[in-house]
Every structure is written in structure tokens, then in C-alpha cells.
Amino acid sequence: MNFDYSDKVKACQEKLLDFMEEYIYPNEKVYMEQIDKHAPFSKIPAIMEELKEKAKQAGLWNLFLPDSEYGAGLTNSEYAPLCEIMGRSAIAPEVFNCAAPDTGNMEVLVRYGSEEQKEKWLKPLLTGEIRSCFSMTEPDVASSDARNIQASIIRDGDEYVINGTKWWSSGAGDPRCKIAIVMGKNDPAAPAYEQQSMILVPLDAPGVTIKRVLPVFGYDHAPHGHAEIEYDNVRVPAANMLWGEGKGFAIAQGRLGPGRIHHCMRSIGAAERALEELCNRVQIRTAFGKRLAEQGVIQEWIADSRIEIEQARLLTLKAAYMMDTVGNKRAKAEIAMIKVVAPNMALKVLDRAIQAFGAAGVSDDFPLASSWANIRTLRLADGPDEVHRRAIARYELKKYR
Structure with a gap:
């Protein structure tokens, strides 16, 4: 490489x-x-x-x-x-x-x-005219296991009827959000990974209700927002089905691979900025007779932060390289590893920067607190750490069978 x-x-x-x-x-x-x-x-x-x-x-x-x-x-x-x-x-x-x-x-x-779906929804998304949300997580089940999803997508003639409650549908609070990709079950009797489908649901369709926008550690992330949405007998044309019935799980895996690594890339950027903020701050603040930059513990924070950022970046680049050369499926272990490593690394660096800033670090006068709150969600979003660690362990154990 x-x-x-x-x-x-x-x-x-x-x-x-x-x-x-x-x-x-x-x-x-x-x-x-x-x-x-x-x-x-x-x-x-x-x-x-x-x-x-x-x-x-x-x-x-x-x-x-x-x-x-x-x-x-x-x-x-x-x-x-x-x-x-x-x-x-x-x-x-x-x-x-x-x-x-x-x-x-x-x-x-x-x-x-389909070509029709691309014309109607992809083109305005590409130009930035509209925004979208992804409705997968549900309040009543452990949604990290997609097999638990209970929302239903049932065929009725030339339409599908959607019922269920979703939450943490990020972006649904935005007034420009016009379309949701909803994941639900269309055939509970099918094999475990062929029960789910994904379908396009306009947010202005009858029966779609945004019940509330959920805060993250007190931040509402307006105007983006993370919504709880009720789908009550929502009818959409059969042509809104993505790929085909029973393909929801396969689509989710295809979607989440690039999404996970994008989150990791951004986390590294947030960590770099936090380290810059830390280094600039400790040069100008004095305590107990000398600059904070001269304190041994601060120097240790800076050294550890640089080491951890470089390690995370190299693993991210390796995962990206493998996605390019051997495909997302063969890069799944590396994608899982970086999804665990990058957010945890960024949280450590941000925490050190907050500590160096003192009380100012937890305020909104600086970007550190909001950045920490945002990145803390990434230990849950697109699969929690525990799910990725479970997968990594299984990939590793396969080598010894």
C-alpha cells in the first residue's frame, strides 16, 4: 500500500x-x-x-x-x-x-x-435541493440486531402498507427532509435475513407523523434533528420498493460499510482539531508557576493523542484501500475494527482537550463539548461497539477452525 x-x-x-x-x-x-x-x-x-x-x-x-x-x-x-x-x-x-x-x-x-427512483429522489439529493432520513432503529426492540425489526411492510395490490414506530431517524427534523428509507419486515416466515425490506416513504404521505425530535446530551442538533416517527397505515406505490422484497438486510450491509468508514474519517478530523485546540490553549495558560504546556501530564496527553490519531488514521486508510481493491465484503473485518477504534480514539482526545480547557471546555464557547456529544453517538450508530467486536472475534476465530 x-x-x-x-x-x-x-x-x-x-x-x-x-x-x-x-x-x-x-x-x-x-x-x-x-x-x-x-x-x-x-x-x-x-x-x-x-x-x-x-x-x-x-x-x-x-x-x-x-x-x-x-x-x-x-x-x-x-x-x-x-x-x-x-x-x-x-x-x-x-x-x-x-x-x-x-x-x-x-x-x-x-x-x-430504479431509474424512476433515481429521477425522483436521487437527482434532487445530489443537487442539495432536498434532504433525507434513514428509518431503521425502533424504540421497542434491540435494533442493533436487524432481525428484531418489527415495523411491517405489507403488499396490498399495487401498494405497500407501512406500520410501525421508528426513532433516531437523523435528519427528519429538517424542513427540507422529503424522503425516508424505511426498513421493515415484509415476510416474518422467510429465512432470518430475507424477512426485511427497504422502501421509500415520502414524509408528507398520509399516516406519517413526526412525534418528537430527540436531543443528544441536551443538543437538539437543529435544524437536522433525530426524530421519532410513527408510520400508521402509510400507503406508497409498489414501485417505491428498493431492489426487491427480502433485500433489506443486504441493502443495509451495502449501505453501512461506506457510512461507517465515513464516520471514522470525520472522527479523525474532529480529533485533529481537538488536539490543535489543546496545544494552542496550553501555550497561553499558566498554573502553579509555569505554562500548562510545560506540565508533564499535559505533554503526556499530547503525545498519547498524536500516537492514537496516527494509529486510527492508518487503520482507516487500510480499510479504505481494501474497500477499493478487494471490495466491502472482504474488508468487513477492517471496517468493523476502525468503527470501534476511531470514535473511541476521538473521545479520548476530546476528553483531554476538555480537561485542558477546564470549565471552558464543557461550555458552548468552544466546539469541544458539542463534538464530544456528537462522537459519543458513533459508539452506537451504525452498530454498537459490542456488535463490531463480536464480529471481529468471529472473523479471527475462523482462521483457527
């Missing part, structure tokens, strides 16, 4: 870093100030749409899609360092139309969508 980035990637990195410095960092507070505190899910901060237009003009748009027909034609290995840069800011991924869950949903439509 060649660890050096190509000239194309280096050029994109430089362009992206310049954009971050000129437009993203200076507008993070502007974005937060423009959120309507009385109705945070009612409208989108104007600055976001302005920045998206600038990103389009700069050619920094849909970088995540390896399919050159729809995206930038970058491999996973080429996209990794760019995604890391975006991960340095909470608002950056959306600016470049590289934010979850839209990225995963677009990949599903590219891979498994």
Missing part, C-alpha cells in the same frame, strides 16, 4: 483546507446564531445555503460518491483525507453535500434504485 496521496488528492486537500479557513470556520458561530431559538426546526440558516453555493462553484461537491457519473469519481482511499478535513467542523459535511444520512441514502439509490 502506498501511503502517499496522489497529486489529485493533494490538490483537493489544498482547495478544501483553503475553503475551510475562508468560509467554514468564520461562519460556524454565524450558523448557530441564525438558528431560530423559538422554532429551531422551522427553517435553515441562510448562511448554509450561501456556503453550499460557494462549494458548488469551487467544485467541492458530492466528493463522497466514487461513481463519476454522479460524484467526483474519487476512490475511498482518495476521499478519506478529504472527509477527515470536513470532520473538523460540524457544519462542513453538509456544505459539501457529504453529510450523513444523505450520503448513505444516495449510495443506496445509486446501487439499488
Whole structure:
């Protein structure tokens, strides 16, 4: 494996870093100030749409899609360092139309969508006109085991009828969110991994009710939001089924591989920014007669953080390289490993930075607290650590049979 980035990637990195410095960092507070505190899910901060237009003009748009027909034609290995840069800011991924869950949903439509589905939903997602959500997790079952999903998708003539309650449907609070990919059971009698299907459900369909938007450690993540949605006898055309009945589990595996590694790339970017914040802070703060940077324990935090970030980045690049060269299925162990390693690493680095900042670290005056809350969810999202560790152990034990 060649660890050096190509000239194309280096050029994109430089362009992206310049954009971050000129437009993203200076507008993070502007974005937060423009959120309507009385109705945070009612409208989108104007600055976001302005920045998206600038990103389009700069050619920094849909970088995540390896399919050159729809995206930038970058491999996973080429996209990794760019995604890391975006991960340095909470608002950056959306600016470049590289934010979850839209990225995963677009990949599903590219891979498994019909021409009609692509025309109706993929195209407006690619242009950033609309947003989407992914409805899989349910409040009444352990959804890390997809076989537990209880929502039903039943054929009735030329329609499917959807019933069930989902929650943590990220993005559903956004007024631009127009479509959900819903996972449910269509045949409980089928083999365990062929019972589930995925179907496209417009959020304005009769019977769809957003019951509430759930906070994360007190953060509502407006206007994005994580919604609890009730699907009560919702009818959609049979043509809204993705790929075919019983293909839901297979689609989920295809969707979550790239999604997991994208989360890891962004986590590394967040960790890098936290380490920068830490290093800058300890240079200017004095306690007990000397700068914090001269305290042995602080130097240990910095050293450990650098070591851990580099380890996580190398494992992420290896996983991306394998996805490119041997495919997602053969890279499943590496994807599982990095999904455990990257969020845990980022949380450690962020925790050290928060500690170095003292009380300021847990405030909203700096991005550390909100970043920690966001990344803590990644130990659960797209499969909890325990599920990935179980898979890794099984892959390892197979070598000794």
C-alpha cells in the first residue's frame, strides 16, 4: 500500500483546507446564531445555503460518491483525507453535500434504485435541493440486531402498507427532509435475513407523523434533528420498493460499510482539531508557576493523542484501500475494527482537550463539548461497539477452525 496521496488528492486537500479557513470556520458561530431559538426546526440558516453555493462553484461537491457519473469519481482511499478535513467542523459535511444520512441514502439509490427512483429522489439529493432520513432503529426492540425489526411492510395490490414506530431517524427534523428509507419486515416466515425490506416513504404521505425530535446530551442538533416517527397505515406505490422484497438486510450491509468508514474519517478530523485546540490553549495558560504546556501530564496527553490519531488514521486508510481493491465484503473485518477504534480514539482526545480547557471546555464557547456529544453517538450508530467486536472475534476465530 502506498501511503502517499496522489497529486489529485493533494490538490483537493489544498482547495478544501483553503475553503475551510475562508468560509467554514468564520461562519460556524454565524450558523448557530441564525438558528431560530423559538422554532429551531422551522427553517435553515441562510448562511448554509450561501456556503453550499460557494462549494458548488469551487467544485467541492458530492466528493463522497466514487461513481463519476454522479460524484467526483474519487476512490475511498482518495476521499478519506478529504472527509477527515470536513470532520473538523460540524457544519462542513453538509456544505459539501457529504453529510450523513444523505450520503448513505444516495449510495443506496445509486446501487439499488430504479431509474424512476433515481429521477425522483436521487437527482434532487445530489443537487442539495432536498434532504433525507434513514428509518431503521425502533424504540421497542434491540435494533442493533436487524432481525428484531418489527415495523411491517405489507403488499396490498399495487401498494405497500407501512406500520410501525421508528426513532433516531437523523435528519427528519429538517424542513427540507422529503424522503425516508424505511426498513421493515415484509415476510416474518422467510429465512432470518430475507424477512426485511427497504422502501421509500415520502414524509408528507398520509399516516406519517413526526412525534418528537430527540436531543443528544441536551443538543437538539437543529435544524437536522433525530426524530421519532410513527408510520400508521402509510400507503406508497409498489414501485417505491428498493431492489426487491427480502433485500433489506443486504441493502443495509451495502449501505453501512461506506457510512461507517465515513464516520471514522470525520472522527479523525474532529480529533485533529481537538488536539490543535489543546496545544494552542496550553501555550497561553499558566498554573502553579509555569505554562500548562510545560506540565508533564499535559505533554503526556499530547503525545498519547498524536500516537492514537496516527494509529486510527492508518487503520482507516487500510480499510479504505481494501474497500477499493478487494471490495466491502472482504474488508468487513477492517471496517468493523476502525468503527470501534476511531470514535473511541476521538473521545479520548476530546476528553483531554476538555480537561485542558477546564470549565471552558464543557461550555458552548468552544466546539469541544458539542463534538464530544456528537462522537459519543458513533459508539452506537451504525452498530454498537459490542456488535463490531463480536464480529471481529468471529472473523479471527475462523482462521483457527
